[in-house]
Amino acid sequence: MTETNSEESAMARWVSYRPEIKVLDCTIRDGGLMNDHVFDDQVVRAVYQACVDAGVDYMEIGYKDSRRLYSPSQFGPWKYCSEDDIRRIVGDNDTPLKLSAMADAEKSDYHEDILPREQSVLDMIRVATYIHQIPLALDMIKDAHDKGYETTVNLMAVSTAIERELDEALELLANSEVDTIYIVDSFGALYSEQVHYLADKYLKYAKAHGKRIGMHAHNNLQLAFASTIEAIIKGADMLDASMAGLGRGAGNCPIELLVGFLHNPKLRIRPILKCVQESIEPLRGKLKWGFDTSYMLTGFLNKHPLAAMNFNDGSDRGDIVKFYDMISEEE
Numbered sequence: 023m024t025e026t027n028s029e030e031s032a033m034a035r036w037v038s039y040r041p042e043i044k045v046l047d048c049t050i051r052d053g054g055l056m057n058d059h060v061f062d063d064q065v066v067r068a069v070y071q072a073c074v075d076a077g078v079d080y081m082e083i084g085y086k087d088s089r090r091l092y093s094p095s096q097f098g099p100w101k102y103c104s105e106d107d108i109r110r111i112v113g114d115n116d117t118p119l120k121l122s123a124m125a126d127a128e129k130s131d132y133h134e135d136i137l138p139r140e141q142s143v144l145d146m147i148r149v150a151t152y153i154h155q156i157p158l159a160l161d162m163i164k165d166a167h168d169k170g171y172e173t174t175v176n177l178m179a180v181s182t183a184i185e186r187e188l189d190e191a192l193e194l195l196a197n198s199e200v201d202t203i204y205i206v207d208s209f210g211a212l213y214s215e216q217v218h219y220l221a222d223k224y225l226k227y228a229k230a231h232g233k234r235i236g237m238h239a240h241n242n243l244q245l246a247f248a249s250t251i252e253a254i255i256k257g258a259d260m261l262d263a264s265m266a267g268l269g270r271g272a273g274n275c276p277i278e279l280l281v282g283f284l285h286n287p288k289l290r291i292r293p294i295l296k297c298v299q300e301s302i303e304p305l306r307g308k309l310k311w312g313f314d315t316s317y318m319l320t321g322f323l324n325k326h327p328l329a330a331m332n333f334n335d336g337s338d339r340g341d342i343v344k345f346y347d348m349i350s351e352e353e
Contacts, residue, residue, distance in 0.1 A: 039285040043259045046080035047073050047277055048238070049302070050100055051124055052262075052269035054084060056309040060098030065301050066111050069265060072297035074117045076281065077288040080146060082262075083108060086125040086135055102135070108143050115143050122146035124176070125162055127155035132162050139170030146172035149200075153183055153191045160198050167199035174202040174260065176238060180220060181211045181324050188223070196227040202234040202260045203227070207249060210242025210272050210317070211324040214252045221256035236260030239275050241267055242321025244313050246275040251283065265294060266302045268309070271327035272317035310334060315342045319349060 049069050050061060066083070073081045084100030092101055099107040103123040115121055121144050125132050136147060147166035151159035159175060166173050175195055180188065195203050205220050212220070217237075224235040237253035239246035239262070250261055263280045267273035278298060281289045306312070316330035319342075333345050 040254075040259065041286070043254065043261060043284060043286070044079040045277070045280060045284070045289070046082055046122065046236075046260065046262050047078050047264060048082045048262050048274060049264040049268050049277075051082040051084050052264055052274055053309070053311070054098070054100050055270035056268075056311050057305075058097050059084060059100040061100060063111060065305070066100070068297050068301035070112055070119075072265065072293045074119045075293035076290045077286075078119060078277070078281075080120045080122050082122045082124060082148065083111070084123055085130075086123045086132065086147070087129045088131045088135070090131065091129055103144075105137065105142060112143060120145035120172075122148055122172075122174075124148040124150050125166075127151040127158045127162065130162070132165055136166060136169060136171075144171065146174065148174045148176055150176045150178055152178050153187050156191050156194055160194060163195075163198050163200045173200045174204055174236060175200045176204040176206045178206050179208045179326075180206055181209055181216070192224060192227040196231045196233060200233065202236045204236040204238050204260070204262075205253060205258070206238045207240055207246075209324055209326060210240035210246065210321040212239075212249055213243075213245070214248065217249050217252040218256055221253050221258060225257050234259055236262065238262040240269065240321075240327075241272040241274065241313050242317045242327065244318075246273070247279045247283075250275045250280060266298045266306075268302055268305070268311055271311065271331055272313050272321070273311045316345050319346055323349060325349065 047069065050066055070081060084103040086103050087101050089102060112121065123144055125136065125147055127150065149159050149162045163173050163175060177191065203224055205224055221235065228235050235258045237250050237258045239249040261280060263275040263277035265277055267276040278291060278294050281291050281294060316333055317327055320327045320330045329349060333339065338344055
């Protein structure tokens with residue numbers, strides 16, 4: 023290898039390796055949106071063990087949503103993440119891996135269902151909110167922080183946000199107790215220029231208050247991995263990804279791609295590949311996540327993928343012209 027090539031190789035490693043970057047696996051939480059959070063324990067345990075063995079920083083094991091609003095007769099245990107269910111998988115989690123759960127604004131009985139940190143195996147609570155729910159999200163963040171948890175806020179559907187409202191929301195969040203503010207490409211509609219613009223905006227508010235920003239991308243336009251890289255370049259250091267991209271609709275940034283890119287010596291790809299091969303890919307035929315043309319169309323139109331999910335569950339699945347005509351008429 024020539025000296026020039028050696029320098030270029032070293033530069034490539036330097037660009038993607040920053041020791042402060044943290045990786046969060048959201049396979050079970052986001053993937054649960056494709057099967058009503060009904061996973062065999064074997065699958066959840068396999069993802070957990072892969073995260074431990076691969077050196078992943080966080081695993082998001084599910085939601086902390088309300089049993090009053092979501093009947094346990096219709097949803098699996100990872101919609102609620104009770105302590106008993108989590109401990110059935112991880113015991114006391116005597117590992118470096120940190121565990122998290124997501125609480126949705128207006129969907130969580132967070133005062134009662136989120137225990138004080140010393141009584142829980144969870145380490146972090148992630149609050150998911152739309153801009154109009156920010157006052158409630160601020161209370162949820164404070165509740166989790168006061169109970170001793172690390173906290174993040176996932177500000178959803180940012181691609182549809184009004185600029186002034188987004189600025190007001192970021193100002194409020196930057197002044198809250200939250201540790202990390204996430205850019206969330208809910209509809210998989212963002213391009214690199216938009217990721218750059220949003221990352222700069224988020225960082226302006228976050229850095230002034232000593233907070234981090236994160237990136238959670240969806241793959242409607244096959245840009246989830248690329249968008250995550252763009253966010254890294256701009257300074258994001260909390261990154262969401264999932265095994266084989268398993269997640270709602272078109273899915274998320276595949277964690278195997280992200281781990282390969284980061285060049286972090288503590289991260290190991292083989293345990294992830296083993297989990298993907300043995301536990302995740304066998305689910306694909308039933309769950310049908312991942313890029314397809316219907317999800318591409320909702321991404322182009324900056325629409326929630328639910329219409330595509332419902333279409334793909336029906337008898338017309340594959341008739342992409344019919345789906346295009348249907349959603350075009352709604353414009």
